Amino acid sequence: MTEQELGITESKEHNPGEWYAEVVQKSGLADYAPMGGFIVTRPRGYALWERLQNHLDGWFKETGVQNSYFPMFIPESYLEREKDIVEGFDPEVAWVTHGGHDELEERLAVRPTSESIITPFIAQWVRSHRDLPMRLNQWCSVVRWEATETKPFFRTKEFLWQEGHTAHATHEDAWEETMTRLHQYERLYEEVMAIPGMLGRKPDHDKFPGAHTTTTIEALMPDGKSVQAGTSHHLGTSFAEAFGIEYTDEDEIERTAHTTSWGLSWRALGALIMTHSDDQGLVLPPALAPTQVVVVPIWQADTEDAVKEYAADLAAELDGEFRVEYDDRDERNPGFKFNEHELNGVPLRIEIGPHEVDDGEATLVHRPDGESEVASRAEIGDAVDDALDTVYAKLYAAAEENLAENVREAHGRGDILGTIGRYGGYVKTGWCGDEDCEAVIKDEIAAEIVMLPLDDDEGAVHDTCGICHDEAEETAYFAKSY
Amino acid sequence: MTEQELGITESKEHNPGEWYAEVVQKSGLADYAPMGGFIVTRPRGYALWERLQNHLDGWFKETGVQNSYFPMFIPESYLEREKDIVEGFDPEVAWVTHGGHDELEERLAVRPTSESIITPFIAQWVRSHRDLPMRLNQWCSVVRWEATETKPFFRTKEFLWQEGHTAHATHEDAWEETMTRLHQYERLYEEVMAIPGMLGRKPDHDKFPGAHTTTTIEALMPDGKSVQAGTSHHLGTSFAEAFGIEYTDEDEIERTAHTTSWGLSWRALGALIMTHSDDQGLVLPPALAPTQVVVVPIWQADTEDAVKEYAADLAAELDGEFRVEYDDRDERNPGFKFNEHELNGVPLRIEIGPHEVDDGEATLVHRPDGESEVASRAEIGDAVDDALDTVYAKLYAAAEENLAENVREAHGRGDILGTIGRYGGYVKTGWCGDEDCEAVIKDEIAAEIVMLPLDDDEGAVHDTCGICHDEAEETAYFAKSY
Numbered sequence: 001m002t003e004q005e006l007g008i009t010e011s012k013e014h015n016p017g018e019w020y021a022e023v024v025q026k027s028g029l030a031d032y033a034p035m036g037g038f039i040v041t042r043p044r045g046y047a048l049w050e051r052l053q054n055h056l057d058g059w060f061k062e063t064g065v066q067n068s069y070f071p072m073f074i075p076e077s078y079l080e081r082e083k084d085i086v087e088g089f090d091p092e093v094a095w096v097t098h099g100g101h102d103e104l105e106e107r108l109a110v111r112p113t114s115e116s117i118i119t120p121f122i123a124q125w126v127r128s129h130r131d132l133p134m135r136l137n138q139w140c141s142v143v144r145w146e147a148t149e150t151k152p153f154f155r156t157k158e159f160l161w162q163e164g165h166t167a168h169a170t171h172e173d174a175w176e177e178t179m180t181r182l183h184q185y186e187r188l189y190e191e192v193m194a195i196p197g198m199l200g201r202k203p204d205h206d207k208f209p210g211a212h213t214t215t216t217i218e219a220l221m222p223d224g225k226s227v228q229a230g231t232s233h234h235l236g237t238s239f240a241e242a243f244g245i246e247y248t249d250e251d252e253i254e255r256t257a258h259t260t261s262w263g264l265s266w267r268a269l270g271a272l273i274m275t276h277s278d279d280q281g282l283v284l285p286p287a288l289a290p291t292q293v294v295v296v297p298i299w300q301a302d303t304e305d306a307v308k309e310y311a312a313d314l315a316a317e318l319d320g321e322f323r324v325e326y327d328d329r330d331e332r333n334p335g336f337k338f339n340e341h342e343l344n345g346v347p348l349r350i351e352i353g354p355h356e357v358d359d360g361e362a363t364l365v366h367r368p369d370g371e372s373e374v375a376s377r378a379e380i381g382d383a384v385d386d387a388l389d390t391v392y393a394k395l396y397a398a399a400e401e402n403l404a405e406n407v408r409e410a411h412g413r414g415d416i417l418g419t420i421g422r423y424g425g426y427v428k429t430g431w432c433g434d435e436d437c438e439a440v441i442k443d444e445i446a447a448e449i450v451m452l453p454l455d456d457d458e459g460a461v462h463d464t465c466g467i468c469h470d471e472a473e474e475t476a477y478f479a480k481s482y
Numbered sequence: 483m484t485e486q487e488l489g490i491t492e493s494k495e496h497n498p499g500e501w502y503a504e505v506v507q508k509s510g511l512a513d514y515a516p517m518g519g520f521i522v523t524r525p526r527g528y529a530l531w532e533r534l535q536n537h538l539d540g541w542f543k544e545t546g547v548q549n550s551y552f553p554m555f556i557p558e559s560y561l562e563r564e565k566d567i568v569e570g571f572d573p574e575v576a577w578v579t580h581g582g583h584d585e586l587e588e589r590l591a592v593r594p595t596s597e598s599i600i601t602p603f604i605a606q607w608v609r610s611h612r613d614l615p616m617r618l619n620q621w622c623s624v625v626r627w628e629a630t631e632t633k634p635f636f637r638t639k640e641f642l643w644q645e646g647h648t649a650h651a652t653h654e655d656a657w658e659e660t661m662t663r664l665h666q667y668e669r670l671y672e673e674v675m676a677i678p679g680m681l682g683r684k685p686d687h688d689k690f691p692g693a694h695t696t697t698t699i700e701a702l703m704p705d706g707k708s709v710q711a712g713t714s715h716h717l718g719t720s721f722a723e724a725f726g727i728e729y730t731d732e733d734e735i736e737r738t739a740h741t742t743s744w745g746l747s748w749r750a751l752g753a754l755i756m757t758h759s760d761d762q763g764l765v766l767p768p769a770l771a772p773t774q775v776v777v778v779p780i781w782q783a784d785t786e787d788a789v790k791e792y793a794a795d796l797a798a799e800l801d802g803e804f805r806v807e808y809d810d811r812d813e814r815n816p817g818f819k820f821n822e823h824e825l826n827g828v829p830l831r832i833e834i835g836p837h838e839v840d841d842g843e844a845t846l847v848h849r850p851d852g853e854s855e856v857a858s859r860a861e862i863g864d865a866v867d868d869a870l871d872t873v874y875a876k877l878y879a880a881a882e883e884n885l886a887e888n889v890r891e892a893h894g895r896g897d898i899l900g901t902i903g904r905y906g907g908y909v910k911t912g913w914c915g916d917e918d919c920e921a922v923i924k925d926e927i928a929a930e931i932v933m934l935p936l937d938d939d940e941g942a943v944h945d946t947c948g949i950c951h952d953e954a955e956e957t958a959y960f961a962k963s964y
Contacts, residue, residue: 031603033553034560035590040603043548043618050549066525067532071515071640072554072592072623078516091582096592098577099627099639108517110554110578110592121513121522136525141554141622145581157581158553 088209200451212236224424282345430462430472570691682933694718706906764827912944912954
């Protein structure tokens with residue numbers, strides 16, 4: 001890479017779309033594939049996905065989930081067995097029609113989501129209440145043929161995700177499962193990605209096809225739009241009935257199971273990049289960064305040996321406890337290295353020059369804000385640990401502040417439109433429950449109801465619908481969304 | 483499950499095909515999908531694949547490989563850019579022709595292997611000798627539309643695998659890479675799966691399309707057939723030329739890179755099951771077994787409390803160091819439990835009855851041979867460790883013995899046919915290098931040349947071709963294969 005290629009030329013504030021695309025490509029996360037709507041995930045991008053996977057997969061396994069793998073193709077007749085799924089996904093299914101030189105007797109859908117192929121197998125495997133709960137998950141890619149502009153990780157026809165599918169004896173058990181997974185998504189966003197999430201449910205007209213309740217975690221981006229960051233569906237008995245999950249209960253009576261499904265995709269990476277990164281490039285929370293600490297020696301001819309020895313020794317000491325890179329390339333100057341590691345989102349840079357060597361110290365520089373601190377060489381491990389905690393705390397605080405400042409109350413069509421138009425973010429208002437009232441806002445500025453609070457005790461804020469002024473049934477959060 | 487459902491009814495010796503299918507299904511590894519050629523990998527089967535992945539992925543990363551993810555679809559025009567790939571794979575490609583309600587302008591192949599989509603990106607990313615070697619890998623599924631009977635893990639239209647793709651400055655570097663990966667496959671088979679492998683290369687007419695050299699690890703199954711257990715290809719410059727991987731060398735001259743690709747699929751699970759399992763069900767090496775140790779308390783009414791307390795305490799002590807299940811189900815008798823854990827391939831069973839409690843001991847029973855030993859309660863951790871090592875050693879020794887006994891020399895058409903027909907296994911003979919001489923054998927008994935030794939110093943065993951009696955160019959190993 002040349003010096004010039006390192007620089008991000010677009011501005012996050014003024015041109016977030018172009019800026020985003022530039023950061024993704026220049027920091028080596030992803031490239032565009034030859035077919036519109038597809039991307040190539042490069043090692044630095046995939047490493048982020050692997051770390052998200054490891055966290056989430058560990059939590060799933062601790063809570064009774066087993067990984068499995070189902071075919072990537074679903075026969076058309078299976079897809080048709082749950083009518084809501086067909087209606088919901090048929091317009092965006094990619095179809096395999098030929099195998100080798102022969103036309104297939106029945107078209108095969110490339111899975112857009114796998115309820116229609118997993119549920120019939122759960123039905124075979126579940127016989128008695130003792131087989132419940134059954135909790136399966138798969139990490140795979142799915143395809144949805146949406147005709148929109150490609151935006152890496154946010155909008156791609158093929159995307160990586162996990163999809164969990166579970167069956168339970170009762171409605172309550174399925175609800176508990178739905179919330180367990182939603183809270184694991186929240187934990188991933190908060191603890192690992194340093195992004196606060198808002199939990200809620202989707203209005204009935206925006207639920208997953210066939211679902212009883214769709215819960216969502218929403219994350220507010222700095223450009224004022226909301227990202228649907230993960231969804232967890234209570235499917236009631238609709239899929240269990242369509243595919244016949246019956247179990248013999250303790251009282252010997254045959255009952256229908258209650259199912260859930262829940263998914264989190266690489267859109268999480270999109271939210272991560274969009275939330276923390278800046279005009280110098282990628283910014284990563286320490287838990288996800290492939291390289292957490294880079295040690296850069298800064299020398300002149302007469303200090304080279306002493307500086308390099310000191311720096312290499314320090315890097316070696318940190319290695320193992322942290323993910324460390326020691327960057328002693330001769331062919332690059334320190335300024336180039338600083339820019340490159342900032343572009344790539346290394347959370348902490350340690351600069352070692354002759355002064356640090358003489359004083360038995362190290363200079364620690366935080367990404368993203370460039371704040372520096374001097375640490376004692378003798379206690380470098382603790383200092384790095386603290387500095388990484390500080391970087392995480394800074395990132396989380398900034399995202400939290402953005403969220404706190406951007407939830408506003410509004411009442412009346414003009415007020416709602418004006419508030420979203422001027423500030424972006426969320427607008428809380430009363431809602432009568434009628435989709436038409438959402439349409440009034442949506443048609444005007446493409447903002448919609450992204451969530452309803454899960455616990456509507458506080459719903460009494462609004463007595464009347466913010467749009468039609470009839471009695472309010474609940475509180476709605478309007479926002480523009482990805 | 484009922485007592486009856488636990489039993490394997492087919493015989494491995496007399497009906498290996500039916501026996502295999504029964505073991506796979508009854509031990510809960512996989513089921514058949516509604517579309518012929520596809521399977522559903524159940525949690526117990528997927529857990530084995532995850533463990534293989536973890537071992538191999540760790541070794542890859544230690545040796546400079548980076549994971550990435552490329553689109554599952556390849557435009558037809560890309561597939562056509564390397565002519566050998568088209569000829570090799572075109573007959574078995576699944577084609578996506580429609581997205582939603584629209585016919586696509588260009589058909590998309592569901593990847594049968596990804597050289598044609600990965601190599602053009604490596605060409606974009608490689609500019610200078612400093613960018614080499616570049617080593618990418620992806621864990622994914624691929625589809626090959628072969629019209630054969632479904633055999634879980636061995637023959638399925640969709641299968642899980644890893645595919646590595648690398649680029650290097652020189653032919654020699656690419657050769658070293660090819661061998662590094664082949665040896666990692668060998669290590670996986672030997673250390674993790676307890677299966678000795680034979681390393682070799684394929685005859686020219688059986689190489690990967692476009693490859694300079696295809697190396698293979700072959701594993702001999704108890705039914706006398708060879709499994710191509712993993713392949714590593716030196717691709718020479720054919721793909722680099724087709725897709726334009728050029729780099730500027732140290733001397734400022736533009737040179738063409740040399741590439742490799744290498745893959746190991748879930749066929750490894752097929753080889754694992756076929757090699758070690760028996761008429762009681764699955765047999766697993768301890769490194770792969772999801773449950774390594776099961777503790778079964780055996781009590782009467784008057785001893786229940788003492789036995790259960792002792793057994794639970796012992797299980798708790800082992801937990802953490804080993805993967806332990808404590809099976810104190812009341813509704814099943816010990817005999818049922820023994821059968822069930824044998825079916826599922828738990829390598830070590832610990833039986834605790836009143837005698838063990840009184841004597842401060844534990845009875846350890848090995849799978850597969852039922853050999854039992856008495857260990858002191860005080861040193862149970864060491865005893866389990868040793869017993870698991872012993873189980874591994876027994877499995878490896880049996881497989882090694884099968885291999886050693888089944889490599890035979892033969893010379894002359896009748897001798898070769900007779901030896902393979904009577905004993906199975908490998909027949910070593912001289913070979914002139916002409917495909918027609920292989921056809922003489924293949925047409926008769928469906929045995930073929932599965933490998934040629936990598937190092938043919940010992941090739942002097944045969945001066946003449948075992949079939950045509952012309953001068954021998956090398957030594958060939960004939961076998962029937964999966």
